[in-house]
Amino acid sequence: MKTALSQLGQNTAPPSISWLMQLALSRPKMVSLAAGFTDNESLPVSEVREVLAEILATDATGQAALQYGTTPGDPQLRKLTAAHLLSLDADAIKNYKVPANGTKAVAPNKKSPSYAPESVLITNGSQQLLYMITEALFDPGDIVILEDPTYFVYLNIAQSRGLKCRGVKLLEDGIDLQHLEDILEDLKVKGELPRLKMLYLVTYFQNPSSVTTSYEKKCAALKLLKKYEKLAGHPIYLLEDAAYRELRFSGAEVPTALTAPVNAERVIFAGTYSKPFSTGVRVGFGVLPEPLLTVVTRIKGNHDFGSANILQQILKHSMSSCRYKGHLQNLRQRYQRKAEVMLKALQKHFPKEVTWIEPEGGLYFWVKAPSYIATGPKSRLFKTAIENDVLYVPGELCYADDSSRRKSTNEMRLSFGGASLKNIELGIARLGKVLHSQLKK
Amino acid sequence: MKTALSQLGQNTAPPSISWLMQLALSRPKMVSLAAGFTDNESLPVSEVREVLAEILATDATGQAALQYGTTPGDPQLRKLTAAHLLSLDADAIKNYKVPANGTKAVAPNKKSPSYAPESVLITNGSQQLLYMITEALFDPGDIVILEDPTYFVYLNIAQSRGLKCRGVKLLEDGIDLQHLEDILEDLKVKGELPRLKMLYLVTYFQNPSSVTTSYEKKCAALKLLKKYEKLAGHPIYLLEDAAYRELRFSGAEVPTALTAPVNAERVIFAGTYSKPFSTGVRVGFGVLPEPLLTVVTRIKGNHDFGSANILQQILKHSMSSCRYKGHLQNLRQRYQRKAEVMLKALQKHFPKEVTWIEPEGGLYFWVKAPSYIATGPKSRLFKTAIENDVLYVPGELCYADDSSRRKSTNEMRLSFGGASLKNIELGIARLGKVLHSQLKK
Numbered sequence: 001m002k003t004a005l006s007q008l009g010q011n012t013a014p015p016s017i018s019w020l021m022q023l024a025l026s027r028p029k030m031v032s033l034a035a036g037f038t039d040n041e042s043l044p045v046s047e048v049r050e051v052l053a054e055i056l057a058t059d060a061t062g063q064a065a066l067q068y069g070t071t072p073g074d075p076q077l078r079k080l081t082a083a084h085l086l087s088l089d090a091d092a093i094k095n096y097k098v099p100a101n102g103t104k105a106v107a108p109n110k111k112s113p114s115y116a117p118e119s120v121l122i123t124n125g126s127q128q129l130l131y132m133i134t135e136a137l138f139d140p141g142d143i144v145i146l147e148d149p150t151y152f153v154y155l156n157i158a159q160s161r162g163l164k165c166r167g168v169k170l171l172e173d174g175i176d177l178q179h180l181e182d183i184l185e186d187l188k189v190k191g192e193l194p195r196l197k198m199l200y201l202v203t204y205f206q207n208p209s210s211v212t213t214s215y216e217k218k219c220a221a222l223k224l225l226k227k228y229e230k231l232a233g234h235p236i237y238l239l240e241d242a243a244y245r246e247l248r249f250s251g252a253e254v255p256t257a258l259t260a261p262v263n264a265e266r267v268i269f270a271g272t273y274s275k276p277f278s279t280g281v282r283v284g285f286g287v288l289p290e291p292l293l294t295v296v297t298r299i300k301g302n303h304d305f306g307s308a309n310i311l312q313q314i315l316k317h318s319m320s321s322c323r324y325k326g327h328l329q330n331l332r333q334r335y336q337r338k339a340e341v342m343l344k345a346l347q348k349h350f351p352k353e354v355t356w357i358e359p360e361g362g363l364y365f366w367v368k369a370p371s372y373i374a375t376g377p378k379s380r381l382f383k384t385a386i387e388n389d390v391l392y393v394p395g396e397l398c399y400a401d402d403s404s405r406r407k408s409t410n411e412m413r414l415s416f417g418g419a420s421l422k423n424i425e426l427g428i429a430r431l432g433k434v435l436h437s438q439l440k441k
Numbered sequence: 442m443k444t445a446l447s448q449l450g451q452n453t454a455p456p457s458i459s460w461l462m463q464l465a466l467s468r469p470k471m472v473s474l475a476a477g478f479t480d481n482e483s484l485p486v487s488e489v490r491e492v493l494a495e496i497l498a499t500d501a502t503g504q505a506a507l508q509y510g511t512t513p514g515d516p517q518l519r520k521l522t523a524a525h526l527l528s529l530d531a532d533a534i535k536n537y538k539v540p541a542n543g544t545k546a547v548a549p550n551k552k553s554p555s556y557a558p559e560s561v562l563i564t565n566g567s568q569q570l571l572y573m574i575t576e577a578l579f580d581p582g583d584i585v586i587l588e589d590p591t592y593f594v595y596l597n598i599a600q601s602r603g604l605k606c607r608g609v610k611l612l613e614d615g616i617d618l619q620h621l622e623d624i625l626e627d628l629k630v631k632g633e634l635p636r637l638k639m640l641y642l643v644t645y646f647q648n649p650s651s652v653t654t655s656y657e658k659k660c661a662a663l664k665l666l667k668k669y670e671k672l673a674g675h676p677i678y679l680l681e682d683a684a685y686r687e688l689r690f691s692g693a694e695v696p697t698a699l700t701a702p703v704n705a706e707r708v709i710f711a712g713t714y715s716k717p718f719s720t721g722v723r724v725g726f727g728v729l730p731e732p733l734l735t736v737v738t739r740i741k742g743n744h745d746f747g748s749a750n751i752l753q754q755i756l757k758h759s760m761s762s763c764r765y766k767g768h769l770q771n772l773r774q775r776y777q778r779k780a781e782v783m784l785k786a787l788q789k790h791f792p793k794e795v796t797w798i799e800p801e802g803g804l805y806f807w808v809k810a811p812s813y814i815a816t817g818p819k820s821r822l823f824k825t826a827i828e829n830d831v832l833y834v835p836g837e838l839c840y841a842d843d844s845s846r847r848k849s850t851n852e853m854r855l856s857f858g859g860a861s862l863k864n865i866e867l868g869i870a871r872l873g874k875v876l877h878s879q880l881k882k
Contacts, residue, residue: 004638004675005736009577012739015512015746037509045503048751052493062486066721068478071456124565124745131744136450157743197445234445280507280750295446298453302598303572303744304565305456308752309721310489 007140012160016152016397024391031427034391036207036363037418038279042334044318044327048278051317055310069309071301073122073285077316081122081285084319085258085271086115088245092215092253102216106261114258114267119287121297122307126243126272126284131157132299133239133268136292137197138163145183146200147175148405149366149398151207151241154200158400164195165400172357174213175201177220184228186404193232198268199225201238204245204254205362208398208413212360215255222263237292239268246276246328248361249336258287265289273315275363276328283307283315335363338416338424345425349432351439363417366395369410373438376409381438390430448581453601457593457838465832472868475832477648477804478859479720483775485759485768489719492758496751510750512742514563514726518757522563522726525760526699526712527556529686533656533694543657547702555699555708560728562738563748567684567713567725572598573740574680574709577733578638579604586624587641588616589846590807590839592648592682595641599841605636606841613798615654616642618661625669627845634673639709640666642679645686645695646803649839649854653801656696663704678733680709687717687769689802690777699728706730714756716804717769724748724756776804779857779865786866790873792880804858807836810851814879817850822879831871 003010017034024032056062072078089108096105113119123129130153138144140162146154148167158165166183169176180199187193199221203213218240225236240257257267272284288296300306318324339358342365346356356367375381376394385392395411414431416424444451458475465473497503513519530549537546554560564570571594579585581603587595589608599606607624610617621640628634640662644654659681666677681698698708713725729737741747759765783806787797797808816822817835826833836852855872857865 001670002675003732004578004678005732006576006578006580006583008580009736009740012577012736012743014739015742018512018742040504040508041500043504043507045497045500045507048507049493049497049503052490052497056486056490056493059482059486062490063481063484064721066484066486066489066719067481068720071459124749127743128745135447136453137445137447139447139449142447153743153746160740160743229442234443237445278507278751279509280505280754282745282749291444291446295450295453298455299449299601301456301459302453302568302594302601304569304723305594308565308723308749310719311749311752313721 007162008160011162013156015156017393020391020393023386027389029389030391031389031419031423031430032391033414033419033427034393035418036415038275039331039334039338039417042331043278044323047318047323047327048281048314051314051321051323054317055313065310065313067309069306069312071306072297073120073307074309074312074316075117077122077312078120079117080316080319081120082115082117085287086110088253089255089259092255093259095252096215096255097252099216105215105255105259108259112264113289114264114287119293121286121288121293121300122312123284123286123300124307125274125282126241126270127153128303129270129284129286130154130241132296132303133292134158134161135299136295137237141195143187143192143196144198144200145180145196146400147202147206148400149208149395150200150400151202152398155400165402167400167402167405170209170211172211174211174217175221177217177224180221181224184224188228188231193228196232196236198237198239200241202241202243204242205247205359207244207362208364208393208395209366210357210359210362210364212254218257219260219262222257222260222266225266226263235266237266237268239270241270243270243272243275244362245271247332247335247363249332249339251360268292276331277315277318277324281311281314283311335416338421341421342414342416342424342428345428349429351436353439354435363415365414365416367412367414369412369435371410372440373435374409375412381434384434384437385431388430388434390427392431448603449601452603454597456597458834461832461834464827468830470830471832472830472860472864472871473832474855474860474868475834476859477856479716480775480779480858483772484719485764488759488764488768489722489755492755492762492764495758496754506751506754508750510747510753512747513738514561514748515750515753515757516558518563518753519561520558521757521760522561523556523558526728527551529694530696530700533696534700536693537656537696540657546656546696546700549700553705554730555705555728560734562727562729562734562741563753564725564727564741565748566715566723567682567711568594569744570711570725570727571595571682573737573744574733575599575602576740577736578678582636584628584633584637585639585641586621586637587841588643588647589841590649590836591641591841592643593839596841606843608841608843608846611650611652613652615652615658616662618658618665621662622665625665629669629672634669637673637677639678639680641682643682643684645683646688646800648685648803649805649834649836650807651798651800651803651805653695659698660701660703663698663701663707666707667704676707678707678709680711682711684711684713684716685803686712688773688776688804690773690780692801709733717772718756718759718765722752722755724752776857779862782862783855783857783865783869786869790870792877794880795876804856806855806857808853808855810853810876812851813881814876815850816853822875825875825878826872829871829875831868833872
């Protein structure tokens with residue numbers, strides 16, 4: 001008997017790192033630097049206790065929180081979210097240093113639809129937004145351009161829906177614009193521009209590379225997309241995934257693509273309160289241009305007719321008091337400390353042939369071994385690391401299947417999010433020992 | 442310029458009753474008997490306050506609740522859910538009266554995968570399960586058989602994904618089995634059985650009709666599906682949507698299809714804690730046979746990698762204390778009272794030409810006007826009702842587009858869930874007046 005599964009059902013692959021998680025659980029001494037968990041001790045227990053006491057103090061507010069909400073989300077939370085984005089972008093623009101020959105940044109327009117509460121859609125983490133955007137835009141065989149490397153769960157979504165992925169090279173300040181143009185030209189020559197729907201960028205402390213895309217590059221990418229729109233015959237969107245934006249602990253804030261002077265109307269913005277506040281209170285949000293806003297809201301209606309109301313009330317109360325900001329300040333300090341500890345451990349334990357970029361925020365170090373050391377799931381390094389009770393995410397899991405590009409095979413994602421300070425030191429020491437053992441003499 | 446939207450994006454229709462909700466909001470004196478909201482005053486504010494105080498009392502339990510969980514859901518909640526289902530089914534079977542010539546019901550098998558915690562998937566309400574099951578099974582053009590009338594949000598999902606719907610006649614104890622067989626024969630003759638993936642039944646106090654499917658009919662439907670599987674060449678599933686099951690206020694409990702002696706391995710069970718506990722703490726669940734369990738869990742990983750942990754903790758604590766059961770007992774009494782008030786109002790205010798079935802649970806009365814009175818969104822009755830500040834769901838919205846069947850045009854769904862006792866009486870009085878004015882003399 002054949003399967004009754006749909007194409008999507010058959011194509012949906014197991015999550016890239018679920019077996020990593022299983023591995024971690026099966027060895028009690030394992031130090032996992034693989035999981036993208038947030039710092040457990042920093043989770044806002046007292047803040048959530050306080051706001052819930054407020055919310056549930058009276059029948060009127062308690063009942064409202066325990067009743068259905070609306071599909072796009074709590075109006076007040078949407079308003080607070082729009083104001084929050086506007087305030088972050090206004091500050092970022094104010095402090096923005098125009099590079100030589102750079103575009104002058106202008107203050108974000110309060111009246112732009114990008115900062116209107118009506119453009120905000122509340123979702124179950126930003127993950128659900130990524131999923132629904134992909135549903136709304138892509139038929140099987142349609143094309144997405146994404147960073148090389150990129151967020152591997154997005155690769156799972158893309159693969160499950162039969163998207164073609166084109167990887168664009170990632171530099172230290174965002175994508176290689178010349179490479180993006182080459183890809184667009186290549187699609188033009190092959191007549192494939194009509195299948196191109198979107199460029200997907202994780203713009204702050206990218207998962208996995210920790211690279212932050214410069215404002216200049218966001219603006220330039222939007223200009224390039226606009227140039228090719230005519231030949232595509234339809235809008236080409238930029239999906240800016242800013243999941244880690246608020247986890248900055250050093251360096252200057254960068255404005256979002258929502259403030260871009262040209263083509264900002266093609267920006268889909270994905271944000272979240274999950275990483276900066278609580279991953280167990282999973283509330284994300286999107287800012288969407290029409291007709292996507294309408295269509296994705298309808299899709300959300302079919303998914304779940306709106307995110308759980310009580311979670312939205314928790315965020316609303318935390319945002320409108322000072323609890324959200326206060327918590328975030330503590331959180332940044334904690335991650336800064338954790339990043340410092342990992343950095344020192346890397347400097348101490350890793351061979352000098354191994355390199356990394358120092359992150360200014362987020363949860364990850366992206367580490368390059370010498371090219372002759374493979375880091376993949378079947379590599380000797382990975383097996384030896386497991387035998388030594390330390391786990392990392394093999395870099396090649398973060399590269400799309402793109403026949404025009406070779407996947408790097410010597411990279412690793414190391415997370416300082418979930419592990420304790422002691423385990424960060426211990427895990428890096430173990431991994432350093434394994435790396436040393438595999439160096440060519 | 443053309444649209445960049447996918448087929449799904451273009452096909453996803455606005456929710457059937459969003460405009461009804463808008464209407465209700467725009468007229469402050471409007472009494473809405475349309476919304477499927479739960480009773481506001483019954484929402485478990487003190488219970489949720491108590492369990493949250495427990496959960497957030499210590500850093501250890503608080504942090505665990507505010508951290509990511511796992512994709513299939515909290516292991517303890519899955520265990521409690523499986524045990525809860527087993528206990529409900531064991532009681533139902535014990536009290537089950539075998540009809541003349543009926544199949545003898547046997548006690549549910551504790552060791553069956555249907556009651557194993559590992560078969561349970563926690564979801565965002567049962568709505569998300571319906572969506573993901575449809576994703577996992579259906580390609581555009583595939584066929585679902587569903588009740589005529591059926592849950593209209595499921596019709597939206599089906600329509601957005603390009604499913605062909607075949608409506609099967611609904612009698613007072615569930616679908617017309619002869620009609621189901623006729624449809625299966627018709628599909629066989631047309632060579633369309635390979636496109637048939639599923640029969641979708643809302644088995645308890647169905648939305649919209651309040652009909653409960655008898656155990657006999659569930660078993661017979663499963664047998665019929667099994668008979669046609671060979672010709673289909675793949676499994677044909679029964680999706681049992683039991684969203685309203687625990688809202689029974691009279692009559693005897695009916696066992697689920699999970700207990701069926703034949704072909705129970707094809708049952709997909711959708712349940713929820715949303716309606717019986719809190720719609721703002723949206724936690725639903727499914728019991729799925731393989732390979733669907735694996736595939737739908739993967740899809741859930743791409744949607745949101747697991748439902749918000751804190752919501753699951755709320756349910757876990759409510760279930761493992763007596764709070765869930767205690768709340769449910771109160772809730773049933775409230776709905777019983779509301780149903781009685783609506784029944785008395787119907788008897789008092791509605792013309793004798795209008796008929797209904799008395800519900801034994803759930804949230805709805807399904808009302809039939811004389812066939813010459815149209816109830817649809819463009820009907821004189823509907824417009825006059827709005828002018829008189831009362832709102833109902835036109836019955837025809839609950840019928841699939843099925844060219845082989847004629848949609849009934851003279852029915853209404855009236856909900857006693859959200860309205861107060863006073864408004865139930867008031868709304869029915871207004872609607873009764875409107876109905877009287879349209880009777881043929």
